Every structure is written in structure tokens, then in C-alpha cells.
Amino acid sequence: MPFRIIQEDITKVKTEAIVNAANTTLTMGGGVSGAIFKAAGAEELQAACANLAPIETGEAVITPGFDLPAQKIIHTAGPVYKEWNRAESAKALRAAYSNSLQLALENDCESIAFPLISSGIYGYPKEEALQVATTAIKDFLREHELDIFLVVLDRSAITIDQHLWSEISNYLRDHYVGAHENKDWQTLGQEPRPADAQLEDKREQVFSRLLRKLATAKGISDEKLYKRANISSALFSQIMTDDSYRPSKIIALAFAIALRLDWDESKDFLRQAGYELSHALKSDVIVEYFIRQGQHDIFKINEVLFVHEQPLLS
Incomplete structure (x- = not known):
């Protein structure tokens, strides 16, 4: 990282x-x-x-x-x-x-x-x-x-801008269920689970192909993609050359941010990677806030996650 x-x-x-x-x-x-x-x-x-x-x-x-x-x-x-x-x-x-x-x-x-x-x-x-x-x-x-x-x-x-802190606090108040707030997010999200529906294009089950398709559509180069996702070139190379690679939820979210996906695109992308966001997880609600606001700065997202004692992206 x-x-x-x-x-x-x-x-x-x-x-x-x-x-x-x-x-x-x-x-x-x-x-x-x-x-x-x-x-x-x-x-x-x-x-x-x-x-x-x-x-x-x-x-x-x-x-x-x-x-x-x-x-x-x-x-x-x-x-x-x-x-x-x-x-x-x-x-x-x-x-x-x-x-x-x-x-x-x-x-x-x-x-x-x-x-x-x-x-x-x-x-x-x-x-x-x-x-x-x-x-x-x-x-x-x-x-x-x-x-x-x-x-x-x-x-x-680590001190967050007061306006941003207030906005996120309000969003958490309105959307965070907190049912599993003592759970470890990485444990809950580490291994992929089957997506809710069968994909029409089975090839999209290969994560590298899904990334390539979206990056090409949005005109994002490989270098820009892995740097926006805050991952190393070595890990990115592994992802793109290994058809059996299945991302953790954290990695999938990092790429959703890197691809600058909107809310609907992000939900679809995560489903195809085998995940969904949950309002029972504080980290998920924080990331959802940034996606819905169209704010795709992974550094800023990680600052907020850190202050809230949540796992960082990528």
C-alpha cells in the first residue's frame, strides 16, 4: 500500500x-x-x-x-x-x-x-x-x-475539517444501524461471497476483466487506476494477470473509488465482485457517504475511517 x-x-x-x-x-x-x-x-x-x-x-x-x-x-x-x-x-x-x-x-x-x-x-x-x-x-x-x-x-x-465531520456525523446518525458495531469489518468482508443474482456475462466473474471493462469505458489508464486505489503496482499486476484473483471487500471498495463510480455503478460493481454495503457497518456507511457525495479522494476517506477507528481502504 x-x-x-x-x-x-x-x-x-x-x-x-x-x-x-x-x-x-x-x-x-x-x-x-x-x-x-x-x-x-x-x-x-x-x-x-x-x-x-x-x-x-x-x-x-x-x-x-x-x-x-x-x-x-x-x-x-x-x-x-x-x-x-x-x-x-x-x-x-x-x-x-x-x-x-x-x-x-x-x-x-x-x-x-x-x-x-x-x-x-x-x-x-x-x-x-x-x-x-x-x-x-x-x-x-x-x-x-x-x-x-x-x-x-x-x-x-488526525483532525478532520469541522464541516466534513458534522456532515458525516449526521449521515451516520441517519443511516448507521450499528447492529454489528463490535464486529471486525475485515473479518466480515474479507472473503468474497456469491453475488445475489447470476451474472448475464459470466466473464465478469473474473475481477480483472471487470476492472478492465470499467477502466476502458471511463478512459482511465492502469497507472492512474492503481494509484487512485492506493495500491502498489505489484499488487495491481497480480490482480490483472491472475484470473482466479478474488478481491477482499476493502480492495473492491478501493477500486470503486478509483474508478469514480457513482452510487448505482458502485452497487453494481460491488455485487459483481461479490459484496454489498451494509448499514450495520460503520465503515460501509462512511464510504457510502463519500460515494453518494461524488467525493472520490481515497486519502480523505481513509482519514475519516482512521479517526472512526475503522479499517482503511486498500
Whole structure:
């Protein structure tokens, strides 16, 4: 999966690289930065950083991971938030993400984990910091392949636009039955079940053919399709070359979003994949809201699912 938000201690994440939200002197600080230094081995890491310091705000440099599970640490200096100059703050924060991603690419990393840079003592509002982060990551993934994780210790670090939060809360109130709210969505939806009716075209039971038919009709290239679905090119290749491949419900929903299907098209597509949406599942109701609204941004959908403690798409 190219991009995923996870709740975890970043010092324990097993990616090839993790990002340290550093100060410009690259000295051990507090918070997440301090935890990274301690977990890596403060003396060794500080010695490595001393050879690279100082750095500019938005710049990124790389050191070994030492005692961390991650092989490498990318250090970047995020900006102190300036409410009176949001454009400048956003530009510097975006540079911190973009330069870190570019450095990971140059060092042949296949996976990287970020904290939500500048959202702690540097005062960047969490909602704005998340928007800058996801925009920079989406722009990078349009051109490159990399598994990217945004790591937070607490779900409250992910803040949703108040208007969107209100809209979804109202939609859940009106449509979510909640009969199985303690069930695991992935367990309920992991294996395909037979569709309700026999398909007129048996060939559509091959998922790759169904995808190809719809993508061709909508003029969507393979690359655009798997990137919109937030899946890797390797998984997409497997799906398209294996006639026996049966998608999980999560993968099927990700492709419904990627294909920009409307509500009726989505229901038909899911039936042909062996699924249907249920108002007894909070995650299904959330995804239904976005489809009915014609909002097909899988990053935004996953942010809302994450905050509601639901499995993410793809």
C-alpha cells in the first residue's frame, strides 16, 4: 500500500527509513525526536548528526538507524508555525516532506514513516499540518513508487475539517444501524461471497476483466487506476494477470473509488465482485457517504475511517 496512517510508536516501525522532525542544529530534542535519539542510541546518532549540522528549515539529511528497527533516519527541520504568514509556513513544511521523500528515493528506500511534522511544540495546527502532509505525499506518489506511513501516537492527532465531520456525523446518525458495531469489518468482508443474482456475462466473474471493462469505458489508464486505489503496482499486476484473483471487500471498495463510480455503478460493481454495503457497518456507511457525495479522494476517506477507528481502504 503506497500510503497509510497508523497509530504506533515511530521508533518501533519496521520501515527502511523513519523521519525525525529535527531542529536545525540536529541536536537531541524532546518529544518524538528525543525518543528517536534514545531508541537509536543517543551518543552514536548525535555523532553522526554533528557531521551534517546545521541544516536549513525544510532541508533533509540522512544517517544510519543504529539500534532502531529502521535502517535509516532522515532528519528534516520543519517550520515553526507563523499564523500571520501561513503561505510561508506551508511552503517550508511541504519542503520538509518533499525533500525527505526525495532523499529516501535517492537512497533506494522502499518504505518510509513520517511523524506529523511541526504539529507539536512548533505549533502547526494539526488539520493544516495534515493537509500539507497529504498533499505533498500525493504529489510524490503521482510520479514515484514508495510505501509511505504517517505515524501518530494518538488518533486525536488526525483532525478532520469541522464541516466534513458534522456532515458525516449526521449521515451516520441517519443511516448507521450499528447492529454489528463490535464486529471486525475485515473479518466480515474479507472473503468474497456469491453475488445475489447470476451474472448475464459470466466473464465478469473474473475481477480483472471487470476492472478492465470499467477502466476502458471511463478512459482511465492502469497507472492512474492503481494509484487512485492506493495500491502498489505489484499488487495491481497480480490482480490483472491472475484470473482466479478474488478481491477482499476493502480492495473492491478501493477500486470503486478509483474508478469514480457513482452510487448505482458502485452497487453494481460491488455485487459483481461479490459484496454489498451494509448499514450495520460503520465503515460501509462512511464510504457510502463519500460515494453518494461524488467525493472520490481515497486519502480523505481513509482519514475519516482512521479517526472512526475503522479499517482503511486498500
